[in-house]
Amino acid sequence: MGNSGSTTVTNATNLNADNNRRLYNLVDMHGGGELIPWMRYAINSGKHEEIDKNMEEKVKDFMYNQGKGKMEAVAELVKRRNKERNAMLGALYRKKGKGKSGPNILEDFNQEGVNQGDLKKALKLLDGGGKGGKGESKYREIVWRLEERGTMGENLVGVCLLQGTNVHNKLAMKLIQNYPKLVNDIFISEEYYGLSPLHQAIVNEDPRMVNYLLQNGADVNQRCYGAFFCCEDQKSSRTDSLEHEYVELKQETNYVGRMYFGEYPLAFAACTNQFDCYRLLRMKRADPNLKDTNGNTILHLTVIHEKPEMLKFAYDTGAKLQMTNKQNLTPLTLAAKLAKKQMFDQILSLEGETFWVYGDASSIAYPLAKIDSINEETGGLNEDCVLNYVVYGGTQEHLALLEGLLENLLQAKWNHFARFQLIRSFTCFLIYYVFFVMAFMTRPLDLSDDEMNYNSTGEVTIVPNETVTPAVPVTIESWFAQQQCHLWMYAKDGFYGYVRLVAEVIVISMVAFQICDEGFDMYRIGTSRWWQTLKSFPAKILYKIALILVLISAPLRLLCGLSDKMIIVENFVILLSVVFTTVHFLYYSRAIKFVGPFVLMVYTIIMQDMVRFFIIYAIFLIGFSQGFFLVFLHCERERNLKHQHVENILSDPSESLLRLFVMTIGEFTVFYRELNACQKDAHLMTIFGKIMFVVFELFVSIMQFNMLIAMMTRTYEMIFRTQKEWKRQWAQVILMLELSLKPLDRRLHMLRYSRPIGTNKNRRAFMVSRKINVDSLTEAEKRMRAMQAEALREEKRLLLKRRLKDYSLAIGRKSIRPGTSYLIATPHPPRKH
Structure with missing residues (x-):
């Protein structure tokens, strides 16, 4: 598996060249075909009689039952897909479909002219043939004949939508208008299996076509299982089962795939960031929480493809953040595992609950269920949590996630139990080490x-005890x-x-x-x-x-x-x-800020730079040592012939390795003196040995050791520049100390640095007080903040107005002389007549 699309098309063309020629006569892949001129004429003139006539004459024969379609067992389609996959693979990689297909009750049944509605009802009752969008259907309705399809398993509508021009789109609409069941007729091939016209319209970014297909009964839950839309590292694991239509994949994956869009039309719209298409599909009750073969929902896929605005829109329209995939990852933990900081922050903002806001400061509670490494109910360790994926991620992108919430959470753990645990652990180790050194010293x-007694070479000789005769038993x-x-x-x-x-x-x-x-x-x-x-x-x-x-x-x-x-x-x-x-002692040093990065440098230099160096160094050392061994062996033989018994410093191959290793660190005086002494007895071999000596010194002692120094310097500078690296070492020490606690103790500590959510005391949240950075807000968030500020000003204005009114009334009550009303006329004294 894992073949490119062009290779797939080529292989499929070789297999079906004779059968596919007729389809491309109607509409080809280069903008031509018999139906295209008639469609242009119909668009320009408004007369559709000719195009309808040509469809009636030339297209009907390509379909089952004159366009009414027929029911086909899913097991047969899976066998066809499996056969095509094996044709593209070598003999060692071929896989047969597994499982049992069961009896095919349609095998001896003539479907021409039969009432398809009654047949579907019968299949639903007999064999579970109803379509619930979950892949459980054992029968699928096929309209375009299987033997008349294109190289990608497409029908005529699929060919038109692959071109995507105005003429081709009009022709596709015309075909669906005349033969309505083509709207749900899918691609039947290994690379594109399940691709429907609705998927194609979304990929073409054509909301008008999407709306037209939906109005004509397109299935919003049709799944696309093709290898072209699969994760790259899962393509080689694709296997079929005759018991279901979807493809079985290995669970482990990094979700990398340029066209991995999640099978459902709604997922295609989300991954391509098409809001209009997404709205149209949601209006037709497309479910954003349906899972693909990997268990990913819409929110998982927006995290994988880094679509923050679409994630917010999907969440606002019904997508759930608590859904987990087959690796038990929620969208939040998936963002942490893949080190998608923007998506991680976006999901945190959706999950967080703001308790108070004062100016640019705010207090937010974040649920700890999928963030903390401690289970909030049992106190056990939560393996699939954000903290684990970030701390043990190992990349610079994961380090960026340690800022903010996670850093505050780690600091709370450090203050509540980790500091005390580390001091206690170090004290116990120090006591153990003192007694250990005492026992050794x-x-x-x-x-x-x-x-x-000691012999002349300085070796210790133990005087044996008296020999115990076998007759005397050995006692303690x-x-x-x-x-x-x-x-x-x-x-x-x-x-x-x-x-x-x-x-x-x-x-x-x-x-x-x-x-x-x-x-x-x-x-x-x-x-x-x-x-x-x-x-x-x-x-x-x-x-x-x-x-x-x-x-x-x-x-x-x-x-x-x-x-x-x-x-x-x-x-x-x-x-x-x-x-x-x-x-x-290095373990305890990792938690100290001014020492921890240097401990990491030592580990990294040993595991990366020195391992690579010693692999190359060993190749040179083994080769040159055996060459020098032969040179000195030849010299020894020549001297023995002349009755000169001189000790050979390279007496065996292992000694040659050790001598050359000593020579590479600068001690080559004895080696060169012995080599030069052979010049009288083996002149030619001595010259050859000196040439080898010069080459060895240049390529090993000078070049390779300087290369090692350069690599270690680069590693040192890289880690030294990464100031956040200490946070990771510190976090790993905290999680290691947390591991040694009992579940009850862990939960008690967690209860101290968290607070309950609502009335449920088992659901915990972590409070973070922070200052809002206005520059990092999106336009929508800025507008929301402006509206909130305006509402706050209006509320303050009304409050001030109410207080002024109350104040004036209070002053009026305290006055002795009632206030004069300017609306009532002052009475005049009576006139004298």
Whole structure:
């Protein structure tokens, strides 16, 4: 799978060239065809008799039952699709359809002239043939003959809409007007299976055609399963089942696909940002919460294609933010996983509930159900949460999401429990490390003067005990009394021996407790989740290995009597555990702001730069070492022939590797002196060896090591410039500490830094007080804020007017002399006559 569209068309053309020629005689892919001139004439003159006549004569024979269509078993269509897919693939990649198709009750049934309505009702009763938009139908109505279709499985309407010109659109309308059932006749091919005229009109961005198709009965829930509209990393996993029409895909995907539009016409409109088409489909009751094969709804798809305005519009018209896909991702967690910051902020603004606004400041509550790593009901770990996807994302885009809400949430976790947990963990580790060092440093470095002697090479030789005859049984006392078991003789070392005894007992007890506690955590949260968190901390992994090594050293100590080699094995194990335990200090350093980025630099340089360097370096080292080995071997043979017994510094291939490694770090004096000494005995090989020496120094010691320094410098500068990288290290430490808490303790801490939503105490929200950045608002949000400000001013004006009125009334009541009314005339005294 994964073939390009052109390859697909070519393969399909080779298979169906003879059958498809007749269709393209009517309308071809280059703007021509027998029907096009007649359609132009009808448009210009307004006379449609000729085009109707040509359709009657030339088009009817291409359709089943003279355009009335016939019912076809979905299993047969799936077999046809599977056969076409396998024809495009190699023999090793071919897949057969699985499942059982059941009996086809239409096989021996002549559908010509039969009442299709009655047949559909019968199929619905007998075999569940009704279409509910969920892919459960076992029969599909086909209008255009399967053997008369084009290279992409299209009919004549599909050919017209592929061109998309005015003439072709008019012809498509004419065809649907004369043969109404063509409106739901889909493409039948592997690449474009399920593509309907409604899908094509949306892709053409033609709202008028969309409206026409909807008015003529187009199915708003028709799904398009073609490989052309599939995610790129899922194309190779496409398999068919005879029990259903949709294609089965692997669940793991990154959702990358230029034409991955989500199968439904409404999803096509959303992904192409066509608001008019979206409104028309919603008016016809198209459901925005229907899921495609990956379980994605309209909101998921707008996140994938980064359509923030369409996401807001879909949400306002009925799309739900709580829907999850097959990877258990909501639109919010999907935006976090894909590091789509704009979409992430948009969904947060929709989910958040504003409690108060004062000027540019506001307080917003964000539901924690899919954001926090702690389950709000049980206190368990929430794997599919925003915090996990952002903290363990690993890209610069994920770092940008840590600002704002998530940073405040992490700070709340740090203040409520993480800081105390880290200090307590470090204190316990420090106590363990002190006893561990005491147990290691007080180990006796020698036995006793009368039990040891040293040879001339400086090697220690242990004087064996007296030979025990087989007749004498081995007891516990005799077993541990052997000289190689001297580590059991604590009393022999006096004060230091007793200190070592106490320290070793405490260390073994603490190691056993830590391993049991770690095993309990693995059982409680699951191995996969445990490893997902632990793998981000190399120092922590080494520390866990050190604990196991310390535990292994105990049985090695017990087996000391088997051989004097057991003490060497034990010493090696303890040395490794000391190194791995000391490295654990780096884990605690990651939470410190001025040290954490440098710890990350060390990890990154080792895992990226040095690994790449050593792969290339090993190739040069192996090749040149064996070449120098042959040069020195030839020199040794020539000297032996002349009875000059000189020691060869490259005595074997492994020694050659080690010598060349020492030479690359600057110590090449001895090597070159020995090479030059061979000049008298093997002149030609010496010249060849010197040439190799110069080439090796140029390409390895100079070029490659300077390249390594340049790579490490680049990594250092890149991480140093990323100031936010410390936040990720800090966040990972917090989540690691959270892992060690019990579910009840986690929930109690979560209840402290959150608040309930409404009357349901189990639903929690996190409060964030922030200043609104006016420049980051959209035009619609700015208009809304202007309207709110105007309404607030009007409310203040009315309030002031009411207060002034109340004040005037209060003053009037307190006045002794009633106020004179200017509306009542003053009475005059009576006149004298």
